[in-house]
Amino acid sequence: MRIDLHSHSDASDGTCPPGEVVRRARAAGLDVLALTDHDTTAGHRAAAEALEGGLTLVPGMELSCRRDGMSVHLLVYLFDPREPELARERAMIRGGREDRARAMVERLAELGVPITMERVAQVAGGGVVGRPHIARVLAELGVVGRPADAFTPEWIGSGGRAHVRRYAPDPVRAVRLARAAGGAAVLAHPKAAERGRTVPDEWIAELAQAGLTGVEADHPGHDAAARAGLRGLAGDLALAVTGSSDDHGDLTGHRLGCETTAPEEYERIVAAAKGASPIA
Template sequence: MRIDLHSHSSASDGTQPPADVVRRARERGLDVLALTDHDTVAGHPAAVEALPDGLTLVPGMELSCRRGGQSIHLLAYLFDPHEPRLLAECARIKQAREERARVTVERLTELGVPVTWEQVSSLAAGGAVGRPHIARAMVAAGAIAEPALAFTPQWIGTGGRAYVTRYALAPDRAVRLVRAAGGVPVLAHPKAAKRGYVVPDEWIAELAAVGLFGVEADHLDHDAYARQHIRALARDLDLAVTGSSDDHGELTGHRLGCETTAPEVYDRMTAEATGAKPITSQR
């Protein structure tokens, strides 16, 4: 069984519609896919509608968190999407995302980059607005050659000339919210040094103490040492270890299934969840 527990669609900052994501997942030989758009479940209905035979969908989301200025991402699986406190936080984060994007566009304009809010909003196509949409607009404007070049101090990388911070959840509170909604929380790419997402071991231990289920070890942003270190830490903290593609469509080279999660971990995750169940095609 091939299981990928981290993917994105155009409901947030992926480039493909949810229906295309699930179809590609099956074409890539996956049996289970989690759709984990940033701070939203808006892509789930379309993914379910297009779900091909042989593919199981795990409803999920990637929550934006921050501690001490450090960005932290928490994957949430099989939670009740209507749980009031979690729903309210997602709404607050969505509003903060839009406000941040508008201010970022203003700063880029001041720096001579001819991008507009209308361009960025169009690229988001009604989904959650993120910096990747701004990066794509910068490419279209001719300011940079590829989206990755936007995430530097020159532009919208952390601390950059046009960087704008925004509201995000404290990670311990996010873990508690996901658990209260019957979901299962997993820390995403905690040692992704090349993009600045390095979560200290002591923070991971604190999250384990309040209900963290697992840590994502097998991720393309983790080198061999990081993967080994995460596995050892997970053993010490009795955390599950997952593997995922973190696919964003064209932005990441259509890499669904490049990393996978062991079936026994998936079985543990689904057994713990009480907020929702995996979905198979009803056609």
């Protein structure tokens, strides 16, 4: 059984519609796929409608959090999307993303970049607006060679000339909100050094106390040492260990299934969630 528990569609910052993500997952030989767009469940219905060939869909999202100026991301699976507290938090986060995007576009314009919010919104295609959409427009304009080059101090990287912070909850609060909504929370790519600062082990222990279900160890951004360290820590804290592609379509080279989760770890996550069920 091949299980990928982290993927994105154009409901947030992926490049493919949810239905296409599902079709690509089946073509990649996956049996289980979690759709985890940033702070939204907007792609779940279209993904479920595209299911065929025995693929199981795990409805989820990647919840944006922040602590001490650092982004921390939680993968939340099988929660009740109607639960009011978590729904309000998602709305606040999405609103913060929109406000930040407008402020960043304004800063870029002040730096002489001929960028508009209208074009960023077009690239987002109605999905949750994020920095990757701004980065794609910067590449389109020839300001940077490729979207990844925008995430530097020169442009929209953390602390960069056009970077703007946005609202995001502390991850401990987010874990508790996820659990109250019946979901299972897994810490996404905690040791991906390419993203900047990494999540300290002490924070992971604190999140485990708050109700964290697992950690994403096998991720394209983790080297062998990071994976081994996370597995050891997960064992000490009685956390599940997941592996996922974190696929964003064209932006990541269509890598669905490049990392997978063991069936027994997947079952631990499903057992911990009470808000919804996988869709077959």
